[in-house]
Amino acid sequence: MNHRTALSPRQVTRRQMIQRGTGAAVAALTLGTSPHATSAAPAGGKGRIRQSIVHWGFEAYDPKWDVERSCQAAKDLGFLSVELVDPKFFPTLKRYGLTAAICQIDMAPDAPFVKGWNNPDHWPRLTKATRDAIDAAADFGSPNVICFTGFSAKNPDDPASPHISREDGARNCIRGLKDIVRYAEQKQVTLCLEMLNTRDDTHPMKGHPGYQGNDTEYCIDIIRAVGSPRLKLLFDIYHVQVMNGDVIRRLHRHKDWIGHVHTAGNPGRNEIGAKQEINYPPIMEALLEIGYTGFVGQEFIPTRDPMAGLREAFALCDL
DSSP states (O other), X not given: OOGGGOOOTTSSOHHHHHHHHHOOSSOOOOOOOOXXXXXXXXXXXOOSSEEEEETHHHHHSTTOOOHHHHHHHHHHHTOOEEESOOGGGHHHHHHTTOBOSOBOOOOTTSOTTTSOTTOGXXXXXXXXXXXXXXXXXXXXXXXXXXXXXXXXXXXXXXXXXXXXXXXXXHHHHXXXXXXXXXXXXXXXXXXXXXXXXXXXXXXXXXXXXXXXXXXXXXXXXHHHHHOOTTEEEEEEHHHHHHHTOOHHHHHHHTGGGEEEEEEOOTTTSOOOSTTSSOOHHHHHHHHHHTTOOSEEEEOOOOSSOHHHHHHHHHXXXXX
């Protein structure tokens, strides 16, 4: 894929989607929980898979839920978490007895996945954003913070920018993450490196052309080289299916490195039911087989009644 035609980070992003519904000037941190944390089973659910609503998709599209509505849906359907909300809404989550399953970094006005650890030019700003997120996560009692390789373009805002090689990008990620993970270790917070697909260029939140960490093995190699139990993989099943496939085999192969999981249907990043190609119940069974105890975040963009889509998703993943 020609990364010089990548979507601009100034286009609609997950961060901007979060901002639309809340009216916040800057999207800030969201908090998460460790894959080894414990929680009661939801009423009416089997509870072996702890599930989370990833708020941005339901906030950005009709009927454009606010956080209160996502929390009410979570409570009604048996979800234990609502992810990717501004921390000012944590009291709302607490009022509903919910947690948040992973913490975002604040790289506004850029999307958080654009300027990452593969480029030392971004490290001063990125280090501050990540330390702030680690602090917020520790204070909230949620030990997961997301992190990204970043785009391969040295200047993602310039389509003509030179690119960082995959080898140099990996070396830079290892150096930068080795430094910041020491702070995460002190705070007992786990960083989760997300792999994103670069193949889908139809929509700024269905694929991320230009993102360097677009291969599961590439991200795992970085994580192994850093060598800290406080750096794991955010295994997004949708992105893995688009780029690599072979989801269940990869779950087993990388079971020791998985810190958080996201879902969506493929193609389209929409609901996870029968109109897409990923068969979720066997994947959830594989997560149980490998001993995964973290959250599974439902991160799809709804095309119909959100409650119906979430109810279906919860049932498919509730083993």
